[in-house]
Amino acid sequence: MEGNEEQTTIMLKKLDDMVKFAQLQTCRRQYLMQYFDESFPDSCGSCDVCLSEIKKFDGTLIAQKALSAVARLKESFGNTYVIDFLRGSKREKIREEHKQLKTYGVGADIHRADWFRYIRELVTLGYLQATDNEYPVLKLTEKSDAVLKGQQKVELTASQTMGEREQVIVPFEAALLNELKLLRTDMATNANVPPYLIVSDATLVEMATYLPHSMDELRLIPGFGDIKLVRYGRDFLGLVKKYCSNNGLESRMKKRIDKPIRKTSSKPATSKHRSSDTRTESFKMYRSGKSVKDIAAERGLASTTIESHLSYFVLTGEMDVLEIVKEEKIPAIKDAVESYGFEKLSPLKEVLGEDYSYGEIKAVISWMNKAV
Numbered sequence: 001m002e003g004n005e006e007q008t009t010i011m012l013k014k015l016d017d018m019v020k021f022a023q024l025q026t027c028r029r030q031y032l033m034q035y036f037d038e039s040f041p042d043s044c045g046s047c048d049v050c051l052s053e054i055k056k057f058d059g060t061l062i063a064q065k066a067l068s069a070v071a072r073l074k075e076s077f078g079n080t081y082v083i084d085f086l087r088g089s090k091r092e093k094i095r096e097e098h099k100q101l102k103t104y105g106v107g108a109d110i111h112r113a114d115w116f117r118y119i120r121e122l123v124t125l126g127y128l129q130a131t132d133n134e135y136p137v138l139k140l141t142e143k144s145d146a147v148l149k150g151q152q153k154v155e156l157t158a159s160q161t162m163g164e165r166e167q168v169i170v171p172f173e174a175a176l177l178n179e180l181k182l183l184r185t186d187m188a189t190n191a192n193v194p195p196y197l198i199v200s201d202a203t204l205v206e207m208a209t210y211l212p213h214s215m216d217e218l219r220l221i222p223g224f225g226d227i228k229l230v231r232y233g234r235d236f237l238g239l240v241k242k243y244c245s246n247n248g249l250e251s252r253m254k255k256r257i258d259k260p261i262r263k264t265s266s267k268p269a270t271s272k273h274r275s276s277d278t279r280t281e282s283f284k285m286y287r288s289g290k291s292v293k294d295i296a297a298e299r300g301l302a303s304t305t306i307e308s309h310l311s312y313f314v315l316t317g318e319m320d321v322l323e324i325v326k327e328e329k330i331p332a333i334k335d336a337v338e339s340y341g342f343e344k345l346s347p348l349k350e351v352l353g354e355d356y357s358y359g360e361i362k363a364v365i366s367w368m369n370k371a372v
């Protein structure tokens with residue numbers, strides 16, 4: 001913030017907090033809560049850090065190597081030079097007198113990328129510091145001495161690539177993928193839309209990899225929301241099942257759920273149940289004669305949420321779209337959907353303006369996608 005030192009200090013502090021948040025190795029929710037002055041005593045168990053089981057190891061020797069390199073280089077070089085020095089790089093960039101030092105090359109057994117992580121971690125832990133200028137230089141801190149003298153143990157984070165390599169890669173069925181693509185082309189021609197609007201290539205690959213055998217399994221494939229499930233699910237599923245029975249294959253969905261993908265988190269089944277329960281609840285109340293406003297107030301939810309719940313039943317044909325949207329509003333929403341597609345709601349809302357709610361837009365989309 002040029003010419004505003006006070007504001008600059010505040011912004012730099014915020015940047016620093018953000019960097020800390022990014023490099024965090026403890027529960028992120030706990031950090032956020034503390035940031036907003038609220039206490040959160042335990043780990044949340046559901047953020048990426050809590051779910052990833054970070055493995056620590058005794059990194060004292062690594063820390064000692066790094067710190068003594070910084071000391072030997074008289075605290076005058078940045079991390080790239082220090083790391084090249086530690087790894088015994090033959091590059092001309094390393095000064096001849098430095099190549100004579102005992103510390104030169106003591107860290108050759110550690111991968112360059114890992115060294116960058118370790119140095120960053122040592123800075124975060126306060127055993128090293130990086131100067132503030134354009135070309136940051138690594139310096140020792142008041143905590144460095146104890147490490148160098150062997151009085152202080154240092155715990156470092158194990159390289160995550162080790163764990164990633166252990167993951168089993170499930171190959172996809174190439175022949176099935178071709179058949180799925182052909183089916184998608186047919187669907188697209190019939191619906192007069194481009195194929196990617198039916199489902200994406202990534203979704204087809206997921207299907208050809210994990211071979212879903214039921215609607216419930218198909219629901220777990222990214223790209224299959226309620227609308228697409230009702231509209232296309234049965235046909236895709238039929239093709240996958242036929243291919244599997246011809247080739248003696250079974251569903252591999254279990255392998256998919258074991259994959260550490262955030263979207264499916266730890267309990268996909270229950271959250272799905274909850275969303276269908278809450279929809280049904282709204283629908284029952286609506287059928288008992290209550291208005292959207294009444295239901296929203298009684299359930300402590302927003303009116304648009306209730307409208308979203310109800311729009312699902314427009315899709316299944318249990319409700320008429322006119323119960324949610326006034327007839328004169330339908331053409332404008334339909335126009336917008338036909339021009340912009342229904343993949344994202346916010347552009348539609350932007351085009352339609354304040355007079356149209358998300359719930360109304362969803363209801364019309366459901367109506368347009370209703371299974372015939």
Ligand SMILES: [Zn+2]
Pocket residue numbers: 026027028029030043044045046047048049050
């Ligand atoms: Zn957490």
